[in-house]
Amino acid sequence: MTDEGRRNVRDLRRGNRAMLLRRLYFHGPLSRQELVQTTGLSSASVSNVVADLIEAKIVVEAGSVESDGGRPRILLRVDAARFEAIGVDVGETRIRLERFDLGLRELGSVDVPVLGGQLDPKAVVPAIAAGLAELTAGAQAPVLGVGIGVPGTVQHQPYAVVHGQTIGWDALPLEELLREHTELPLFVDNGARTMAQAEMWFGAGRGAESAVFLLLGSGAGASVIVDGAPFRGSTTSAGEWGHLNAEYGGRLCRCGARGCLEAYVGAEAVIARYREAVGAAVIDTDDEEEGLGRILALAEVDAGAAGDAARSVLDETAVRIGVGIANVVNFLNPQRVIIGGWAGLAMAPRLLPRIHEVAQAHSLRLPYSLTSVELGALGPDAVARGAATLPVARFLESGA
């Protein structure tokens, strides 16, 4: 309510510059004419600002469009090679760093396994620092910054602090710790949100103004996009879809409450429910990906009791997800609901029809009819790419 954006003429210029830059970035090569029409700026100003951007080597000319009688239009595009950005995916089993150009094309990557499956903060920071050093050494252009997707809630006070209950991170001051190893701007955010950001820019969310991304992995999370930007809530913990209550007094959730959706639909929960149904020894692996795969396979090929149990467990999973989607549709009325995460993508082929059916039955007619429920397009590994969008987004917003 106090201060918002533009005040003086320089800010005005920066805003217009950012507007043109964003448009060129997201809507491909465009002529000055098209920029004039879509932004509402005068042709004089467009010429002026574009000249700035060209001089700064951020925008380059990219051929021209054949004319029908007049001077041909010169196309402009953002020079993707002008800057680079680094994205980091801090996962539960590995840390992956990727280097991208401005257009988010991957230029290099480093994988660091997490020893013993434990994300010890003392080991994570040096691992990231080492990876950063390796990647920046290979950079062909200035690096705008480093985006880091972490499993947990990120608060800025004012430097990013991570609260990750599932991985035992208690108020880890990640930004300050990394600050000792690099001068690059750091952008830390929740991994689910960075993944959603990647889908918004390049995947299933492209073009939507509002969308909800459901991330089914070991557990269940979500990221809510409102007006094209992630909604964080008052303390950045919005989007805990997995802890919507699915059944009063139901299964105990690892958060301590009873009946959370996550106690039914994440890979961990699906496996646990299957074990309860058929006896603990049947799925004899600790690898959730493998365990979930076996249940899916049994449901597909086994005509006996083990297959019946698998089908039953998966059907309830679809029902719970469907109701959870209906809740999202009724309460937030998004343009799209997008299912992602490795477990979600693995189960979706089998469950999607049932999910649609249940979601429809529990949704209000009008909003559901205008919402599409679909799968993520970038696969389960979009966290690092989404993280790299953070410095790029800052670059575009600031107008360079």
Added chain:
Amino acid sequence: MTDEGRRNVRDLRRGNRAMLLRRLYFHGPLSRQELVQTTGLSSASVSNVVADLIEAKIVVEAGSVESDGGRPRILLRVDAARFEAIGVDVGETRIRLERFDLGLRELGSVDVPVLGGQLDPKAVVPAIAAGLAELTAGAQAPVLGVGIGVPGTVQHQPYAVVHGQTIGWDALPLEELLREHTELPLFVDNGARTMAQAEMWFGAGRGAESAVFLLLGSGAGASVIVDGAPFRGSTTSAGEWGHLNAEYGGRLCRCGARGCLEAYVGAEAVIARYREAVGAAVIDTDDEEEGLGRILALAEVDAGAAGDAARSVLDETAVRIGVGIANVVNFLNPQRVIIGGWAGLAMAPRLLPRIHEVAQAHSLRLPYSLTSVELGALGPDAVARGAATLPVARFLESGA
């Protein structure tokens, strides 16, 4: 993603003008000095813009603050008498129009009973038009516009069209119909949202950036405030809290789905559940307000079976509301959750402790600890006042 706000220097001025005006409006009399400090503008610009506003007679000087050695600061305030606004509450039993000054002090009102309890569109439009004529005739200052809160979903395409399934309005082009009777700018929105807006400006939401207002009347709705503005979703139907699923396969809701929260917590549902528990004849009134009152009284004073049933029904209501609040807290992480609506305010004194208890038990620890759950401060009749904020908000945003 295309065009947003400021482009040229005139827009810049308008934005700064709006910023100062908003600040003066919401933060009471302020000196130019204080404006300089809180807005970040230079003192030259503040003087300049304020001179404009004074010349337009929107802002007036309002005494001065004693100095400690220097020239005293002259206080400025928005002249509440300079403009007026009209708010309309289209309720299920009556239509109420109120006339306000710029500071939203009530200056006059007209009540139109709805004949036979039926909101016939053919009768509503002339009724509103007649009320408007009466109120504008009494206006002492130019009327900025008319805000109208209606029970139903409002879509702008581009003129306001109301879809009200509960009252049998099917795509009623209310704005166009009223346009034939008045030249005043019209602002139509859902009544729950206008009520929430009133609470945000003058009631329990004051100062919050994000809040969720739960409106318990005959049914159950909500209005979600994000970044100080109502969130409408992609097709303006966001906030259907009453249709979150409370129990899979549960009670049939009037929306057609099973297990909606509204089938448990609205006045209609509470009365129905009580009747089921004790026999249909016990609450022998069609007036929901009276019926709910009797149940509350029985719970309070009757030690026998009728009281037990009332207590049991009300306890389950508290549990359902509590879980519903936990869902909101987990998913949206608002600063505040505010319970309003006539039924909500009537039940709250008895239910609030239990609601808090259940909400806490089903919420994630961190977000719940930072969220306050409280009651609306403006009572059940804030719809018209909230509606009147719509033209005022437009006035403030545009910078007059």
Added chain:
DNA sequence: TGGCTTAGTTCGAGACGTGATTTAACCTGT
């Protein structure tokens, strides 16, 4: 080659915000 059409640039005008300077309005101490 000359006219026509469209794209992009240049230029002068008008509007704005800012820092520095000036004026206004009050207080304190003598």
Added chain:
DNA sequence: ACAGGTTAAATCACGTCTCGAACTAAGCCA
């Protein structure tokens, strides 16, 4: 009563911005 000090507000000169109009560039066609 009056000078000196202090703070608030207004004024001024300057630089920056966008815009419309005029102008130049670069193609087509006959």
